Ligand SMILES: Cc1cc2nc3c(=O)[nH]c(=O)nc-3n(C[C@H](O)[C@H](O)[C@H](O)COP(=O)(O)OP(=O)(O)OC[C@H]3O[C@@H](n4cnc5c(N)ncnc54)[C@H](O)[C@@H]3O)c2cc1C
């Protein structure tokens with residue numbers, strides 16, 4: 380039993396962390412019990428910390444609203460219960476994938492060597508996620524860089540006399556709500572305070588929150604209005620330029636598609652995300668740069684056997700955390716089927732039995748806090764009242780649930796059982 384078979388996970392956010400907990404708890408014991416080889420899990424992450432970006436619209440507004448420390452969680456603590464014989468965390472960035480040689484290359488950040496290293500995989504899960512245009516709303520490179528971006532945004536929010544936020548999805552609406560309430564104050568029962576700062580939310584769309592029904596987008600506009608935020612629809616930003624006198628009173632000029640020019644003290648891009656996939660072979664990506672993933676099985680069929688993708692980087696995902704927690708059981712059942720039936724003499728053999736098929740949630744579901752008092756949303760097709768958005772998410776952006784559940788792993792204590800026709804042993 381001298382052969383070592385590596386399971387490699389790339390990226391340590393929701394998808395990578397969840398997969399790591401699940402595999403180490405449920406799959407490694409079953410695989411090692413086969414006594415064919417020793418299995419070892421590697422997770423590769425550029426940063427030593429997980430970043431809870433879901434809370435970032437509040438923390439980037441002001442750390443007095445939600446402390447920065449709460450958004451960073453050391454990965455070493457999340458995984459402390461796993462033995463070094465089963466598990467290694469490598470602080471590095473994946474730089475390439477060779478699907479013929481079956482290895483990944485990466486560059487370490489925790490040592491002085493700048494040379495690239497490579498690691499062969501038996502199975503691989505790509506979970507490198509996505510990044511936002513603004514550096515405070517997702518981890519772009521390191522913990523330090525993200526903390527600097529938060530600090531700088533806090534300072535600029537505090538002193539701005541005018542702010543333009545671009546993007547009508549949840550990030551833009553949440554950021555506008557937090558900033559509006561922080562600068563203009565909470566509305567009273569009967570009064571709306573006169574705005575102290577001119578805050579504008581711009582969207583290229585004709586409504587806010589396109590994943591929800593139009594009436595909910597309208598309600599979001601109304602709630603934002605009470606916090607002194609104006610909404611401009613059908614405006615696309617075509618050019619952004621900065622006027623720098625000194626960094627304190629830097630101004631940004633936005634040119635809109637209809638030729639309008641707007642000047643602002645603080646411009647916050649909050650439109651969409653980009654997949655972290657530049658390091659992958661181009662032939663594995665779709666036209667938008669996402670890793671082409673079989674939407675039923677979550678395998679990356681084009682990359683050869685035993686390669687999977689989970690989360691924002693994968694083409695199946697609609698870039699939300701629900702599409703990770705909903706898909707994880709499917710991926711884990713199929714991974715278990717593939718790994719337990721693997722035979723070195725027939726690595727490409729079709730696996731007996733039935734694959735687990737992923738069924739995405741198709742019902743309108745999204746919670747969008749607007750300030751600390753409430754928000755808008757729907758769950759499983761049912762519109763929910765403002766107080767319920769506060770209760771479920773607005774209080775702490777769900778930190779209290781996500782940290783023990785996902786990061787520390789209590790959500791993954793129970794194994795998802797395969798059915799009789801999915802079983803391979
Ligand atoms: C402001 C904001 C609020 C949100 N709120 C919600 C919400 O309320 N509910 C919800 O369901 N979803 C929400 N989302 C979406 C949610 O955050 C994402 O769906 C989720 O974070 C995706 O997780 P992931 O594991 O796929 O990757 P990500 O969270 O994108 O993380 C990817 C990880 O991979 C690492 N990485 C990148 N490149 C490499 C590389 N080359 N090698 C190794 N590692 C790499 C990164 O450092 C990062 O740690 C929100 C998103 C934003 C931006």
Ligand SMILES: *[C@@H]1O[C@H](CO)[C@@H](O)[C@H](O)[C@H]1NC(C)=O
Pocket residue numbers: 673674675676680734
């Ligand atoms: C997804 O995988 C299944 C099982 O291997 C296969 O039958 C199906 O054709 C694949 N789907 C696509 C779109 O390739």
Ligand SMILES: *[C@@H]1O[C@H](CO)[C@@H](O)[C@H](O)[C@H]1NC(C)=O
Pocket residue numbers: 683684724725726727
């Ligand atoms: C398995 O398929 C790969 C291509 O996907 C090929 O390179 C390899 O030779 C095959 N192995 C066997 C033993 O058939």
